[in-house]
Amino acid sequence: MLKTNLLKALGLSVALLSTTANAMSLDWNGGYRFEWTEVDRPSLASPTQRKAYGLNYLYLSPKIIAADGVNVISRFDVLNSSAYPNSQLGEIWGLNLGDSPSTSDNQGSTNIRVSQLYLNVNQEYGALIVGRAPFEFGLGMTYSAGKGAFDHWYDTRDMVAYKVVIGDWFVMPVLSRKQSSGFGQGGTITTQGFQIQYESEENKSVIGVYQENVKGVKEVLDYSTGQVNAFGGDAVNSNLNIQRTNFVLGRGFDSFGFKVEAGFQSGETGVTKGTEDVSVNGYGIAAELYIPRAESKWDWTLKFGMATGDDPASTDFGGYAFNRNYNAGMLLFNHRLGQKDFMNTNAYRNDTTAADGTNGVLANVGNSADDEYISNAMYIAPSVGYAWNDRVDVRNTLVYGQLLNTVKNSVDSSKDLGLEWDIEVIYKPSEKIQWVNQVGLLFPGEAWKNGSEGLENGFTFGFASKAAISF
Template sequence: MLNKNLIKVLGLSIALMSSTAGAMALDWSGGYRAEWTEVDKPSLGTPPQRKAYGLNSLYLSPKIIAADGVNINSKFDILTNSFYNNSQLGEIWGLNDSSPVVNSQNQGTSSIRVSQLYLTVNQEYGALMVGRVPWEFGLGMTYNAGKGMFDHWYDTRDLIAYKIVVGDWFIMPMLGRQQSTDFGQGGTISTLGVQLQYENTENKSLIGVYMEQKKGAANALDYSASQIAAYGASGAAPNALNETTTSFVLGRGWDSFGFKLEASFLQGETGLVTSFGDDIRLGGYGIAAELYFPRQQSKWDWTVKMGMATGDDDSTNFGGFAFDRNYEVGMLLFNHRLGGGPDFLQTNTVKPTTGSNGATLNVGNSADDESVSNAVYIAPTVNYAWNDKFDLKNTLVYAQLLNTVKNSVDAKKDLGLEWDIELVYKPSDRIQWVNQIGLLFPGDAWKNGTGTDGNLSSDFTFGFASKAAISF
């Protein structure tokens, strides 16, 4: 009798599941990444503050197809990083929350974080998006969703947007909220943006503009102590934030040549004031260009990256601009923190000095969280297709500071020359194993002259990385 009832229950369950599956489908995608990184002497002097760490990461992106054209998208990050909560770095190899660790029989546990959850409703001439959406524009210089196999960072927006498509053009207005203190009105940071873009895949043409205005109440501006110092402010923000970012992208491709150019301009008011009570305004910009010389009948192809990002001077206003951390130029320069002295690249306005777990983040204890800022650079890359599965890449990076560190005397602007060598194994489009060596010959800019914090070291350093990724 029990067996008969059990069979009936199982049969009913299967029938219900089958009817549900007919009305709704679930599509899975994701990616796994494992990597090891070493930087011999990031301080460029003594003590070397050597870095050696591994990362282990998995993300899953289930998509619920609720109805025709109606999708619910999400992303779950497995083995998250306790130093950088809102990242896709993955957990550090050997990190253990067991107690006592010395006698533990396992590596402890890690939390699962949900970084994306949004609804898309696709229609004939447009699409509605609501929720926490990945956000990217152009080359990813300013806004970068972190879709690359080895990207460690991502940009998301809590927004509602509607994309109107007319031929190869689309316009997308959006309304978002970056910060809400609680259920009440006030204490918020809100964004209002609009994107206009033309993209033709046949002739490889791209023209786009995105303008975003960000406004925030004074009680919602939680600038850290290092950010307040970097902006040259006297203390916490007494005024409201009113910031406007305008970005442009232009691209064109042919059989033997292609290019993309992105420029972004930052203006507005930080809400901070100087010790004299003057408002600290924003006035920075950045430009990134990429030139492509694809392989045709040859085994060689070339890429050239060049660009610049403004730095701050001694004026009251802040003139700095920082690229997104995902936009990489070299393995070491503008990627890992370098130098034994002050903030040469003036990126303390965007990078943390304290981790999510309260640990101090510095040159010897940080991930690849540096950005292009206060510098001009050029980085040509030549790639040799050894065979169908192996590529050999060589990249040279040369960079100079735009503004030397304040209060320094006889400071130079030469950041140095970097040579990166990569061996890429790709048995399929979804699998990559990259082994990389970076050799950095630092310039005299890292010595910072003979003034305050001067006479620093600029010793040779190198880095090594081995990383593998699988997407599915």
């Protein structure tokens, strides 16, 4: 009798599990990346502060298909960076976080972090998104979800959004919360946004605008001392209230295409200088022109743009910074360079180890990843690619940059940042595997000397070898 009951229970369990399995499925995707990077002289001076590091990283993104159009999506990050914890940079090759690493037989262990978890409900005329979800817009100049194979950064939001689709148009209101200090009301940083966009695959066109208001109470603003000084203030005694607006326009043809994005910001930072509030009032523009390969073995790309910098004579902070995923070159605007904060980017780093903006010194240029921003500068970057064969592409890129505002450091400084030549060899044995080798040669301009201060601006070069597998 007991044996019969056990068999019945086992049969019922199998039946229930089978029913559940038929009602719900699990779909996985992810990516693995390994990189090696060397920069000979990021300081452009002596000591050189040479960089040489490897990065190892994996992400897994399971999608639970609960019902038709109802999905629960998450993302797990493996071997996260201990230096940049909220990134997808990966951990330093050889870094040992275990006990007594000099005598240990292993590399220790790290935690798996969850960077995304959200509900996506697709309907005939729209989609609902609830949870911690990726967010991007346009060229990724300001908002980037980090979907590129070698993107090290990402934007996510704890948000509720509903995307209403009307033909080739969609509108999407977004309500998100960037910070909440606890269970009680108040102590928050919130974002209210609205996006309207036209997309047509048939004529390769896109027109869109995204506008958001960011508000937060002063009690939760966590600017570092270096950031407060870089903003031109001396304390945090006010509330945050910033408005951001971005526009994108693009059009593609058989032999030519372009995309342009512009971003503007204004409002109050929450930082004060004496009794005055420090406001923000900056903007940036990024443009990309391209000639596709078509039947030829050659393709051409031209990137150019600018982002405003700060004028310390003004009570406003006039700087604007691109997303760190948006790169013009391998070295310029990608790695910290020189002996001062020429780009005025200390304002965007909550990094207590970096010197503050009062003396302009930029610490740790030799002990940082590719965490520089395009800011306080204009740039132009023509690029040409050649298909060596079905698996190998060769690309050459020239990058020229100039500072927009030199008053921050020296009134008699040149604006010339110099010229960079990047050479890439891209090997793709299959659609989902690529191995990229890069050499960057930087010939620094007079701006790095900082006028009469006469700082060194020596030649430097970099090398990177990186592989990515997506699945």
